[in-house]
Amino acid sequence: MSRFSVHVENILTEAGWYPGRQMADLVASWKVTLMASDGFQMFPTAERVLLEFGGLSVTQQEPGEMCSVEPFTLDPTLAVYEGDRFHELSSSANTRLYPLGEASNFHQFLAIGENDFIYLLMNDLNLLGKNIDEALERLLRGF
Numbered sequence: 001m002s003r004f005s006v007h008v009e010n011i012l013t014e015a016g017w018y019p020g021r022q023m024a025d026l027v028a029s030w031k032v033t034l035m036a037s038d039g040f041q042m043f044p045t046a047e048r049v050l051l052e053f054g055g056l057s058v059t060q061q062e063p064g065e066m067c068s069v070e071p072f073t074l075d076p077t078l079a080v081y082e083g084d085r086f087h088e089l090s091s092s093a094n095t096r097l098y099p100l101g102e103a104s105n106f107h108q109f110l111a112i113g114e115n116d117f118i119y120l121l122m123n124d125l126n127l128l129g130k131n132i133d134e135a136l137e138r139l140l141r142g143f
Contacts, residue, residue, distance in 0.1 A: 003133050008140045015056045023054045030054070030076050034099070038083025040076075045116050046098035049132045050076065053100075058140065061105070072103035072110065072139055079109050086111060089125045093117070103139060110135075 004012065027042075027050045034040040042050075057073040079086065079099035086109075090097045095113035103110050108120045110128070118128045118135035129135030 005137060005141065008137050011058060011060060011140050012053075012056065012136065015058050017053060017056055021053075022051050024051060026055055027051050033077050033080065037080045038086075040083060040086070040098060041096075042098060043096060043114050045114055046076075046100070046112050049100065049112055050074070053132065053136075060140070070103065070105045070139075072101060073106075074101040074110070076100055078102045079111075082109065085109075085121070089119075089121050092125045093119060097121070 003009075027047060030050065031042045031047075034042070053074050054076075055074060057071070057075075059071045061070055076099040078101055082099070086097045086099060089111075090113075093113050093115075095115045095117070097111040097113055097119065100110040100112055100118070102108065103120060108122045111119045111121055112132070113119065116131050118130075118132055120126045120128050129138055
């Protein structure tokens, strides 16, 4: 059984994802950049998600099931110099947050907690999914 609905798997595949994808060199460079810019320390849940999905960019914009599907990019360096925002909102989530990229037509950041939950954040924090699979389904199906 697939991890994703057929619709979501097709979109992810078109964006360059495949089962077992590992972007180790890219993740290693992000780890250094974000540590130097904001003191972000990559933790295992963030590393696991970025290894598999890092670098993907979905440009799709269309009506969704409950809200519109908007573009997103999984590149944590899009949050460079936003460390204060992430650290402040970490207390609201009761977990340390690490940037994953940008979503909502680039008006919100995507973040992962050490608890594996995926969040949308800007001035406040909203739970997107209890794991990356659920978050991607919501982003790409519009609910």
